[in-house]
Amino acid sequence: MTEAETITVLLTDDHSSVRAGLRLLLETAEGIEVIGEAADGAAALQQVRALRPDVVLMDARMPGTDGIEATRAVVAEAAAEVLMLTTFDLDEVVFGALRAGAAGFLLKSAEPALLIDAIRRVAAGDGVLAPEVTRTLLRTFAETPEKGSAEKARPEAQTAGAASADLSVLTPREVEVLAALGRGLSNEEIAAELFVSRATVKTHVSSLLGKLALSSRMQAAICARENGLA
CATH class of the missing domain: 1.10.10.10 (Winged helix-like DNA-binding domain superfamily/Winged helix DNA-binding domain)
Structure with a gap:
């Protein structure tokens, strides 16, 4: 993707008010176009296959097919880059998203400018981690025993x-x-x-x-x- 190309985005969240807020925000961002919405992971995968967005903003926790399972499917098909959004930086959500192949992870409380920049970076092939998530990862690395320890598993x-x-x-x-x-x-x-x-x-x-x-x-x-x- 060149810098001049429009970045297409699919919004996935089970709350219509959250999707509406994200759409309103992204409509003000130059070079970013929201091309679809989905209320759960299964619908997101269908929309990804039909619309081929550059980036999927994916809620981590949704009823039915959750964001982590949907991300795994999207990544397996190399269909789009996934930027995971969640309310909490819980370890199991962070590591689940990264194991699934998400290109980035942000909290929903992130400033608008940070979210827009994250979408652009993910679309360009870069990775993005919220500062809170970075601290979680670094803490885990610091606490992880040397190879060979039983806790390594x-x-x-x-x-x-x-x-x-x-x-x-x-x-x-x-x-x-x-x-x-x-x-x-x-x-x-x-x-x-x-x-x-x-x-x-x-x-x-x-x-x-x-x-x-x-x-x-x-x-x-x-x-x-x-x-x-x-």
């Missing part, structure tokens, strides 16, 4: 097999990109640091995700930290 410490990744399958450049992802750098920042184009960075990110069987750059960032690269 805790679900929240095992995000998409990050701890057991075989980094030997990566090229030296891909390892550098993975390390940069672990430090939370955007594609633009990685490109500047490595003196390559953003397109080249996106190619490296796609390649390393495939080699490590990861679904998103958020999972890659966790992988980098779990393997001591960041």
Whole structure:
């Protein structure tokens, strides 16, 4: 996607008032167009297949098919990028969303400007984490025992097999990109640091995700930290 292209967005939330508020907000944002709404995860997946949005704003908790299950399906089909929204930064929601392959995670209380910027960054291939969520992840990394400990098997410490990744399958450049992802750098920042184009960075990110069987750059960032690269 080029910067001049309009970013299309699907709103998914079981509360019509929340969807209306998000639509009203995004209608004021230049270069962003809301093309559909869904009240649950199953409807969201149907809408994604029919409308092919660039970004899905996905509520984490909904009746029926919840946001995490829907995100897993959307990511599996490589149909859109998912930016997860939730009221609380609960550990099980955060890690569930990241395991499902969400490209970003924000609290619903985020400032409008932060939400709009997050949509643009996710559409551009970057990852976004709310500051509160970042603290949760860092706390988990700090508390996670060394490999070999029985506690290492805790679900929240095992995000998409990050701890057991075989980094030997990566090229030296891909390892550098993975390390940069672990430090939370955007594609633009990685490109500047490595003196390559953003397109080249996106190619490296796609390649390393495939080699490590990861679904998103958020999972890659966790992988980098779990393997001591960041």
